[in-house]
Every structure is written in C-alpha cells, then in structure tokens.
Amino acid sequence: MKYPNNIQKKIQNPISYKNRGMDLEEELNLSNEYYLEIDKALIYKKPTPIGITTVSYSKQGKIIERAYFKEPSTLDYNGLYRGKYIEYEAKVTKNKTSFPLHNIHPHQITHIRKVLKHKGIVFLIIKINNLVYLLKGDDFIKYIDTHQRKSLPYDFIKTTGYLIKFGFNPPLDYLKLVDQIFFKEE
Amino acid sequence: MKYPNNIQKKIQNPISYKNRGMDLEEELNLSNEYYLEIDKALIYKKPTPIGITTVSYSKQGKIIERAYFKEPSTLDYNGLYRGKYIEYEAKVTKNKTSFPLHNIHPHQITHIRKVLKHKGIVFLIIKINNLVYLLKGDDFIKYIDTHQRKSLPYDFIKTTGYLIKFGFNPPLDYLKLVDQIFFKEE
Numbered sequence: 001m002k003y004p005n006n007i008q009k010k011i012q013n014p015i016s017y018k019n020r021g022m023d024l025e026e027e028l029n030l031s032n033e034y035y036l037e038i039d040k041a042l043i044y045k046k047p048t049p050i051g052i053t054t055v056s057y058s059k060q061g062k063i064i065e066r067a068y069f070k071e072p073s074t075l076d077y078n079g080l081y082r083g084k085y086i087e088y089e090a091k092v093t094k095n096k097t098s099f100p101l102h103n104i105h106p107h108q109i110t111h112i113r114k115v116l117k118h119k120g121i122v123f124l125i126i127k128i129n130n131l132v133y134l135l136k137g138d139d140f141i142k143y144i145d146t147h148q149r150k151s152l153p154y155d156f157i158k159t160t161g162y163l164i165k166f167g168f169n170p171p172l173d174y175l176k177l178v179d180q181i182f183f184k185e186e
Numbered sequence: 187m188k189y190p191n192n193i194q195k196k197i198q199n200p201i202s203y204k205n206r207g208m209d210l211e212e213e214l215n216l217s218n219e220y221y222l223e224i225d226k227a228l229i230y231k232k233p234t235p236i237g238i239t240t241v242s243y244s245k246q247g248k249i250i251e252r253a254y255f256k257e258p259s260t261l262d263y264n265g266l267y268r269g270k271y272i273e274y275e276a277k278v279t280k281n282k283t284s285f286p287l288h289n290i291h292p293h294q295i296t297h298i299r300k301v302l303k304h305k306g307i308v309f310l311i312i313k314i315n316n317l318v319y320l321l322k323g324d325d326f327i328k329y330i331d332t333h334q335r336k337s338l339p340y341d342f343i344k345t346t347g348y349l350i351k352f353g354f355n356p357p358l359d360y361l362k363l364v365d366q367i368f369f370k371e372e
Contacts, residue, residue: 042300044260047233050250060254064236067250074230078264083305085271114228119269 022171024092024127028077031170041175043079043086048072073107075122081175082183085120092127098151099126101144109144112137121182125174126161128154133161134177208357210278210313214263217356227361229265229272234258259293261308267361268369271306278313284337285312287330295330298323307368311360312347314340319347320363 022030025045035041049072054065075089091103104124115122115137122137135152139160143152162181164174208216211231221227235258240251261275277289290310301308301323308323321338325346329338348363 039300039303042260042297042304042306047235049233050236050253062255064250064253064255067236067253068246069248069250074228080271080273080301080304080306083271085266085269087266111228114225115266117225118228118266120228120266 024090024125024132027132027166027171028090028125028174031172031174032077032079034170035175041079041081041086043077043081045077046072046074071105071107073105074111075108081121081178084182085115085118086122086178087115087120088123088125090125090127095151096129096154098153099128099157100151102150109141113141116141121178123178125164125172126152126157128157132164132166132172133157134164134174134181135161136181210276210311210318213318213352213357214276214311214360217358217360218263218265220356221361227265227267227272229263229267231263232258232260257291257293259291260297261294267307267364270368271301271304272308272364273301273306274309274311276311276313281337282315282340284339285314285343286337288336295327299327302327307364311350311358312338312343314343318350318352318358319343320350320360320367321347322367 029045032041032043032045035043049070050067051070052064052067054067056063056065075087077090078085078087080086089104089108091099093099093103112122124135124137124140126133126135135157140152143156143160162177164172164177167173215231218227218229218231221229235256236250236253237256238250238253240253242249242251261273263276264271264273266272275290275294277285279285279289298308310321310323310326312319312321321343326338329342329346348367350358350360350363353359
C-alpha cells in the first residue's frame with residue numbers, strides 16, 4: 001500500500017446505510033423507492049458515469065479492474081411523474097450562510113437551461129442548515145443570470161425555495177411540493 | 187495473468203470507434219449527440235450501473251480499483267423530447283429469424299409496463315438482419331402477453347415495428363419515426 005498517492009479504501013458494504021444517520025441521497029433514494037412501490041412515479045438516480053480502462057473475466061462474469069469517475073453533464077435523478085419528464089440534482093452544503101455554486105458543474109447549468117426550454121420539470125434539492133429545500137430550475141437560472149456571485153445566499157434559498165418536510169415514509173415527500181409547484185394550473 | 191478465470195483485457199481506447207464499422211450503440215449515441223447539438227431533444231445513454239468494491243485516491247482523483255456490473259432495471263436511454271418523457275432499449279441480435287427475449291431482463295419488462303402506465307414514450311430499437319426497427323412498447327407487451335414464446339419472430343418485428351432508415355447525420359433518425367408514431371394526434 002502506497003501513501004499518500006494510493007490509499008486503498010475498502011467499501012465494506014456499498015448498499016446498506018441502515019445503521020447510520022441517513023444522508024440526503026439515501027433519503028431521496030428511499031423516497032423514490034417508496035414512490036415506485038406505491039406506483040406514484042418512476043424516478044431513479046442515474047449511475048455515476050465512469051470510464052472503464054481495464055476489465056477481466058472470471059467465473060462470476062466481467063469484473064472492472066480499473067475505472068475513473070467522469071464529470072456528470074446531466075443531473076443526478078430523472079424520471080417520469082404524472083406523464084411529465086422530471087429531473088433534479090441533490091446537494092448538501094455545510095456552509096450556513098450560502099450554497100457554493102461550484103457544487104453545480106457548468107455543464108449541468110447548461111443542461112438545466114435545456115430542460116427548461118424543452119418543457120421538462122427541473123429543480124435542485126439543497127440541504128443547508130439541516131433543512132432541505134426545493135429550488136425551481138427557472139428560479140435558479142434567473143438568480144445566476146442576474147447576480148455576479150459564486151454562491152446562493154441562504155436567504156435567497158429560504159425565500160425562493162420550498163421547504164421539504166421530513167417524514168417517516170417517504171423520508172422526503174418532495175412530490176407533494178412538485179404537485180403544488182408544477183401542476184397547480186391543472 | 188491467470189487463465190482462464192482471470193483474463194485481463196485492456197480497452198485501448200474506450201471512447202472512439204471512428205475507425206471501425208459503427209455498432210448500434212455508437213449509431214444511437216451519435217444520433218443523440220446530433221439531436222443535442224441542434225437542440226431537438228435531450229436523450230442520453232444511462233451509464234451502466236456498477237457496484238464499486240474498492241477505490242483508491244491518487245493525485246488525479248478517486249480511482250475505482252474494483253467494481254462489478256449490475257443488472258439494469260430500467261432501459262438504456264432516456265430523456266426529454268417535445269415536452270415528453272422518452273425511454274428505450276437498444277439491442278442487436280445475430281439471429282436471422284427471431285429476437286431472443288432473454289435480451290430483455292424481466293425487470294426491464296416490468297419497467298416498460300410502468301412507463302406505459304405513467305404515459306411516457308417507450309420502445310425498443312432492435313437491429314436484426316442488419317436492419318434497425320423501432321418496436322413500440324405497447325406492441326411489445328401485447329405480444330409477450332399473448333404468446334408463450336421465448337423470442338419475437340422476425341416477421342412480427344417486420345410487420346409491427348417501424349424500419350429506421352440509415353443516414354449520414356444523424357446515422358439513425360429515429361425521432362422522425364417518433365414524431366409519426368407518438369405525436370400523430372397533435
């Protein structure tokens with residue numbers, strides 16, 4: 001084992017996080033599983049894009065021996081709800097006063113603009129100060145187009161975003177807000 | 187290097203296939219890049235789902251040292267077109283008389299039913315006898331629900347599917363057919 005350039009880290013159990021405090025991704029994954037079970041929506045987290053450089057073949061099948069993470073050009077979650085295309089990105093910040101914009105890649109900002117143009121439902125889910133907010137894609141774009149800032153102030157998120165309440169199941173019932181925000185005219 | 191259980195295979199150039207005959211995936215990826223460029227649709231191939239077991243950290247960032255392929259539960263491609271959710275799977279068969287159904291996982295068949303129920307556009311793109319057909323999700327489901335077969339006969343694909351013509355750019359202009367098939371009432 002080499003140090004510091006090649007620290008190996010074994011992920012003991014890549015799936016179950018049941019025994020520790022849930023993070024935002026886990027809360028959303030469980031919420032999406034719940035929506036899937038009750039047949040309310042089909043929303044999945046996209047696998048992280050990777051570039052594979054080496055594979056090997058064993059009795060158990062094809063094994064990836066070496067790969068690297070690629071930068072995402074779309075958002076983390078997408079799917080189908082009430083006949084509409086829905087896509088969002090979920091991010092946590094430990095900052096208390098603002099959400100740093102380097103959390104969202106430039107490609108992803110371009111993508112949000114395109115989803116808006118093609119009439120999809122698109123938003124950010126931001127966890128800040130242990131509260132989870134839904135920020136509409138068009139509100140987000142409007143803000144960055146009119147402000148020369150490198151972060152979204154917490155005040156802006158609080159006043160423009162929508163607070164998602166925590167629950168038992170689903171942990172984050174964000175589709176209740178999607179109904180109110182994106183389907184209000186129907 | 188161990189043989190036969192651990193044959194290592196280096197993928198020299200995981201991205202460019204420019205110098206060899208294009209396969210279906212490449213044709214669809216190029217078509218989707220074209221649609222993206224002309225701002226006609228936002229359709230992406232989902233990264234193959236993998237389970238990561240070992241990562242290491244280097245100067246270049248996080249490197250995956252070991253991972254395995256997971257079985258997909260959704261279809262390969264999804265996105266947004268003309269305000270609608272669109273999803274499809276692309277498969278090639280070397281069989282000349284039929285398309286073996288083991289190419290589509292049971293989870294994927296369940297998923298196709300759900301997309302139909304939630305009013306998304308869903309279909310298969312099947313390359314057989316060097317021709318590429320679009321088969322509507324509901325035609326596919328109707329067939330497997332009424333036939334006790336392990337494959338789709340080529341005759342069924344020819345008569346029920348829609349032939350996608352090859353072109354220069356995009357190589358496979360399947361959205362032209364999507365317009366005719368799924369938007370005809372508008």
